[in-house]
Amino acid sequence: MVKAPSWSYYDEPQVQQQRKDTYKQLIELLPPAQRSLPAAQEEAAWLVEHGFKAAISISRYNDPIGLGWQNNRNVNNPKHIRERGLCWHYQADMFRELRRRHLDYFYIGFCRRDDESSADHNCIYIRAASGQWPDAILMDPWGGSGRLNVMNKRDILIEEWHDSPEMRQRLTHVYTENHRYPMEHWECVQSDENVEHYVSIFTPEGRNSRQGKLMFANMKRGLQQRNGRLTDY
Secondary structure: OOOOOOHHHHHOHHHHHHHHHHHHHHHHHOOHHHOOOHHHHHHHHHHHHHHHHHHHHHHHHHOOOOOHHHHHHHHHOOOOOOOOOOHHHHHHHHHHHHOOOOOOOEEEEEEEEOOOOOOOEEEEEEEEOOOOOOOEEEEEOOOOOOOOEEEOHHHHHHOOEEEOHHHHHHHHHHOOOOOOOOOOOOOEEEOOOOOOOEEEOOOHHHHHOHHHHHHHHHHHHHHHHOOOOOOOO
């Protein structure tokens, strides 16, 4: 997949079935005593709906113009062919979107595959709040350009994914539950000195960088276009 999907993708028959399957997998992650609780079921349904919609929204905003690895080159290009689109960008942005509410029954984590290699990959996972890694499902929007790939424990073990708590720990302090950052917000931005080096948006360097200024302009414009709504979904 290359281009981001249209919003109609969310309601395509195969995606409707995928959403049902994902909801079932989330419920099955819970302890038996919690599976029939309306609050737990509502939380699972929210994660499915917002997970799939956020994946579409993030990709449409990134506007990829190549396969995943090709688009990485566009992001890392000094000519700034694309501003955003690395796998860890999608990971951070998915976390930002799924932290828009408090969760009692589920936990959102970060994971990584192929550590220390050029083929490393990052995405988020969801497990029961009372559970442990790798009893989880992965939500990966990067490879399909916003077409969410959902993986289960078997996939996690076969592909040798690993829990990656360090980045989550940092972003947890930025994207607290019920945060009010709009969808254009980035926790870190490209350095003006090196497009492959990133700095915190909360530092003077980040705020005053080319990409930092662009981010703030995009936030302002997006909120105006959406009449103050934080997201486009």
